[in-house]
Amino acid sequence: MKTNWKALVFVGLLSSATTLAGFKLLSNDSEKDVIFKEAQSESLARFTSTGTPAGAPGDFVYAAEATTPTVVHIKSTMSRQSSSREQQIPDIFRDFFGDGFGGGGGRSAQPAEATGSGVIISPDGYIVTNNHVVEGAQELEVTLHNKAKLRAKVIGTDPSTDIAVIKIESKDLPAVTIGNSDAVKVGEWVVAVGNPFNLESTVTAGIVSAKGRGLGIIGSSRRYGNNATPASLASVDSPLESFIQTDAVVNPGNSGGALVNLKGELIGINTAIASPTGSFAGYAFAVPSSIVKKVSSDLIKFGNVQRGYLGISLDDLDSRKAEEYGVKVNDGVYVRDFTDNSAAKAGGVEKGDVIVKVDGLRINSIPELQQSIGLHKPGDKVNLTVNRDGKEKDITVTLRNRTGGSDIIKRDESAAVLSSLGAQFGNLTDGEKQKLAKFKHEGGVKVLSVEGGKLARTGVEEGFIVTKVNGKAVRSVKEFESALAGKEDSMVQFEGLYPDAPYDVYSFGFRL
Structure with a gap:
């Protein structure tokens, strides 16, 4: 039976070292710099306190100890108006978002608070979290692992991935190690660290249930009310969804928290849960660290995200659609049409082609293709392998920005x-x-x-x-x-x- 994810999933406002190499990701002297900790390739066994081999259900002590100092609590305060319309919001969401979300007639200005989690990504105070944790915030207060409370400011947000970067004024902070989410395997043990129900530094464990989940929840779930989803993305091009699905327990307040492997390396930012009740029911979703690293570095350096675009209209394939479109393969992404100034069309892609690889990596779905392309900036060259009339063909495409050019677009x-x-x-x-x-x-x-x-x-x-x-x-x-x-x-x-x-x-x- 096929699960209807869109019917089940809502993004919370879930809120209502190892041997490391310092890696200078942004090195242009005219731009802001941020230092990320990049993971080294190491044997997993040395990172479990019992010395259990890779893949065994070992203890999670190392991952917890390495990660909890880097995870912060975020309290966002905003003023909002209550309205008689809020009474129409179902009780399921009223319970999830807490007392005072609905009810009462007329309109009146009221202070409101939301809480969530964040992850320190650099020793000088940059923190990554979810856009929906900080959206609309009048004030942001960050509580560190040592109980210090600091005011934060928003550096930049990207609603299309539900990622935001905020900053506190501090030095020598413990920063998370950025892992390789592309190397994560289904069935691998993972640990979620956050602040559910305002309980600081809560650690839960589970396994990776699936990768590349495209749920259609970013920008299409406004029906749940003002606070039930991230900001509507009606004006944002191409929401990028390629979630890591896990069964590690994630509850209100985990939003923006860390999903790490047993080495304590960040592989995702917890963002959404699938639940009919508002509490964890076995399905949680995280933005992969590959996307997090790209988005956060762009926000810090440019103020907005530099995304490369192919400029194509797509469709996923299965055996029925393959027959309908008259193509020779069942896996891959079907090219239906092109946008104006399409980079793919200029590079030689044709209608009816099936994209099966990007830079040699197999592509099975639209979310996987979006992630592979979304990690590039305008002007980057990518190698597409397409299946055309049953034969594979390599095509080099120079990606363009959303206006059809190849320049970096700085924020207006x-x-x-x-x-x-x-x-x-x-x-x-x-x-x-x-x-x-x-x-x-x-x-x-x-x-x-x-x-x-x-x-x-x-x-x-x-x-x-x-x-x-x-x-x-x-x-x-x-x-x-x-x-x-x-x-x-x-x-x-x-x-x-x-x-x-x-x-x-x-x-x-x-x-x-």
């Missing part, structure tokens, strides 16, 4: 600020302006849609009119954008109302 600071709000804005009509004037409002900008992001986390709904930013009136979208210009990583206070209740003015703020 003003666009990044607006994007973080997760909404579309429009100017008021003359009639709306006249109505507001009767209540001594100078004008405003209307929220046309809420697609996730920080406004969604505060409870703002479609139709809300922002009248002031930091106490200054805004009368148009242009004035609104100007008021937010240069405010990244700053506290911003918003004031506004709903047109059906112009006497009720709401004020809320958060850090952009």
Whole structure:
């Protein structure tokens, strides 16, 4: 019986050394640097306290001792508005996210807190976590393994992988060793370290159940309510899902925590669970460390992720689809069509080809292909092996960026600020302006849609009119954008109302 993962899976806000080589991943003097600890190839036996051989169900003491000092507790505080609509959220999610998530009539601004985990990736304070742990946060507080509490700031987020990087001001911190998630095998023992239920440094163990899981949960699960999923990714191209599935127990608060092998090497960041109740039911999913390393380094260096694109429309294959498409193989990824300025088409890929390898590595599914390509930046060359009319052919493709070029795209600071709000804005009509004037409002900008992001986390709904930013009136979208210009990583206070209740003015703020 085929499991319907989309029906089962929701991403929490699960929140509601060895011989090491220092590896300087980012070495351009004009950019920020981060030092990662890279794993060396070592025999597994020496990393278990009992000396048990690789593959045996040995003890997990070494992995736990090596990892727990690197895992932190994250508390994010935001202001949000409660709404009568929240009462419609099913009790299953109300229980999962904690008291105060729903209930109560009308709208009112309320402080809200979410908790999760994070993993220190460099001695100078860079921490990787999930985007949904920090999304919309007004303040971030990190608690280290030694109980020290420090304020953190967001360095960058990537909703398409649900990965974020934050930073605390500290030195000589214990940093996790980055392992090779591509080398992880199904059936291998793994350890999950996090802060479920606000219990610090909890360690659980299990095995890798599967790899390359594409669940369709990033950007497609808004139906579960404001806090049930990461920010909606309607405006984000190509969510990248290639999860490691494990049966290690993962519960609320584990989100952003470490999944490590018995050597204590990071092989994934715990992100999601599949459960009908909101608590662990045997299925947990982690973003592979290969993706984590790529995304976090890009966020630190460029402020956004540099992803290479093939520019193709794809379909997974099985025997039925192979017959339907008239191809000679059942495994691989079928090329249905091309986007404008497609790198694959320019490189010689044709409609009807089946991609079976990337740089010599076998590709069986779309998630595997997305992961292989997503680890590259625009301008990189990749070797695709395609099956065309029953014969394999190697094609070299130069990847392009999302605009069809090959240049590195640096973050537009003003666009990044607006994007973080997760909404579309429009100017008021003359009639709306006249109505507001009767209540001594100078004008405003209307929220046309809420697609996730920080406004969604505060409870703002479609139709809300922002009248002031930091106490200054805004009368148009242009004035609104100007008021937010240069405010990244700053506290911003918003004031506004709903047109059906112009006497009720709401004020809320958060850090952009």
